[in-house]
Amino acid sequence: MKFAPLALLTLTLPSSTTSLLLSSAPAGTPSQVHTSYISPTSVAVSWTARPSTPCIKPVVNFGDDEIVDAVTENYDGSDDSMYSAVLDKLIPGETYSYTVGCSDYSTYSTDDFSFTVAPPEDDTSGFEFIAFGDMGVSAAAKAATANMAKDVDGKDFIFHNGDISYACGKDDVWDTWFDQVQPLQQNNIYMTSPGNHDLLPSDSAGENGIPYTKRFKMPQQYLPDDPEDAVLYYSWVHKYVTMVVLSTDTDYFEGTPQYKWLEETLATVRTRWTIVAGHKNLYCSSTYGNNERSPDGTRGNAGSLTNSLEPLFDKYNVDVFLGGHIHAYERTYPVNTNGTFTDHDSVSVNEDGVEVYTNPSATTYLVLGMAGAGHLGEEWPEPEWSAQHFEEYGYARFEFTNSSAMKMEFVANGNEDDMGDGPIVRDSMWIVKD
DSSP states (O other), X not given: OOOOOSSEEEOOOOSSOOEEEEOOOSSSEEXXXXXXXXXXXXXXEEEEEESOOOOSOOEEEETTTEEEEOEEEOOTXXXXXXXXXXXXXXXXXXXXEEEEEEXXXXXXXXXXXXXXXXXXXXXXSOEXXXXXXXXXXXXXXXXXXXXXXXXXTTOSEEEEESOOSOOTTOHHHHHHHHHXXXXXXXXXXXXXXXXXXXXXXXXXXXXXXXXXXXXXXXXXXGOTTOOGGGGGOXXXXXXXXXXXXXXXXXXXXXXXXXXXXXXXXXXXXXXXXXXXEOSSOSOXXXXXXXXXXXXXXXXXXXXXXXXXXXXXXXXXXXXXXXXXXXXXXXXXXXXXXXXXXXXXXGEEEOTTSOEEEESOSSBEEEEEOOSSSOOOOOOOOOOTTEEEEEOOOEEEEXXXXXXXXXXXXXXXXXXXXXXXXXXXXXXXXXXXXX
C-alpha cells in the first residue's frame, strides 16, 4: 500500500534506539504529544503549543542536528496550533526516543517521549494492547486513566474507540483531555476511531469531525485517490492480527465507499486473526436509545449496522468486534447471523473459572464504552447471546500469548467515580485457535 503523507520525512536511522528532536509550536510550550501508526515503517508524531503564536519553522532535528520541515494546521475556534510530521523508513519493532520543539523560538519539550514501530508480520511472539471508548474528562475518566497509566508499560498500542473528549465545541476541553491522557500517550502508540460526539453535527455541537481530524493522524489520511471520508476508516497489520477500524457514523451500506473498502480489506486478510472495531455496536443488549432490538433482546444495537456488516463478518471470519457508544461493558458469546448463539460446544470454563471459546465459528462482540462518560440508566435484558455485562467504568486489556490464543480482561475502576478499591478484573475470556 502506497502512502502519501502531508509531510513525509525520510530519516537515516541507526539500528539502535534513535533520538529524534521534533519541533513544535513557537513561543508556547509544546504539549499534547502523541504518536500513531501510518504504515509498517512510518509513524506520525503530533503535538500542539500554547499560545498559538505561529511557529515559522516547525522541524524535526535528529542525528547530527539535521533538520526536516513539519506541517502546521489550525482550525476556527482553537487557540492551539497543531503540528504533525511523519517519520518514514523506520525499522519494524524498533523503539525510538524523541522530543518536540520549534527551531525559530528554540522552544523544546523537556519530557522524554518514545514510540515503538509496528512489529513485522512474521513475528509470532505475544503482545498486549489496551482498548476502550467513551472517555471524556469526568472523575471516572481520570480514574480509568490513572489505572491505565499503571498498566500501560509493555503494551504495543492503545486503541480509543470513539467519543474521545466530549469537547462538543469547547476547545479547552480538548486541551484538558490531552493533559489527562498524556501519561498514556507519552511512550505509546495511540490509535483512534471517530464517535458520534466527535463527528456528527448535532452530537459534536458543530465540530463535525474537524478537531478530530486535525488532532489525530490515522493511516487513511495519507492515502491518495481515496474518497473524501477515507480518513475516518483504516486498517493495519500487527504481527498475526489484522486490525480494521470503521467509522460507524459514515455511510456503511452496501455499495458505499466504506462498505466496498471493508469488503476488499477483509477479502485480502492474510493473518490468523481479524479484529474489527467501530464506535457503535452490532450487538448490545442495552435498552438505551434506538437500539432497534426486538422485545426479547435478541437483536443487537443498531440493526442497520448488523444488517449491513454482519454478513461480511460471517463471510470473512471476523474473530472479534470492538464497539463502544453504550457507556458500559458487555461481552457476547460467538454470535451467528441474526443474533443466534448455536456454537455452544465452543464454550467451556477453565480451571480459573474463565470462559474459553475454542475454535468459535462466529464473531464475539465486545461493548467497551466504559472509560468515563456518564452511565445511561438503561435496562439490560439477558438474551442468550449475552455472556456478561457491567455498568461500571474501566478499560479492556488484551493479551495474545502467541498466535493461537487471546485473553481479554475488563479492568474496572472499582468504584463509580474514583479509584476506590480498583483496579479490579470484573470479567475475563479466552479465544483459542487449534
